[in-house]
Amino acid sequence: MDKHVKTKVIDESIRLVTGEGSGEYEGSFEQLLPVEDGSMEKFYLWNKAQNLFDLVLQTSSSKKDPEKLGRITQFQFLRLAKITEFSKAEGTYFKADLEMLFKSLIKQHDSVSSIDIYDFFTAIEKLSAKLFKDEEEMSPADKIEQFVETATPFFEEFLLQQQEEKENF
Secondary structure, X not given: OHHHHHHHHHHHHHHHHHOOOOOOOOOOOOOOOOOOOOOOHHHHHHHHHHHHXXXXXXXXXXXXXXXXXXXXXXXXXXXXXXXXXHHHHHHHHHHHHHHHHHHHHHHOOOOOOEEOHHHHHHHHHHHHHHHOOOOOOOOHHHXXXXXXXHHHHHHHHHHHHHHHHHHHO
């Protein structure tokens, strides 16, 4: 029954958006995102984290191994240690924390030596809790958002520098 209801809702939603709806459900759907007033800003956290994943993914040359396509290698993941704000917070142990976390994530998948987007989100959750452990007033979501908003500009700048080096070479 649940599958049937969900299928009908999705089907009618698509028809409404494309202008082919029957009108039977007219006015019963409400668009939640995007919202101009910022009241739903926290719901964009997934998109921000996904953007960070894509940025980290772009930080090395193309992958020839199809098994690693769309996955982050340890080399790419360890670039998080170069973010000044993170290394200041954790000191010299941050890179070791990254290495141990990465190895524990890949241990969950026997033959894979890289992590996918879901493992990356798990890593962000664990790292943000560790980095901002003294920030008691911050919720876990706030810590994750702070992590993503700190890391994103670093990787954007890193990719820009990589692009400039390719052009100058």
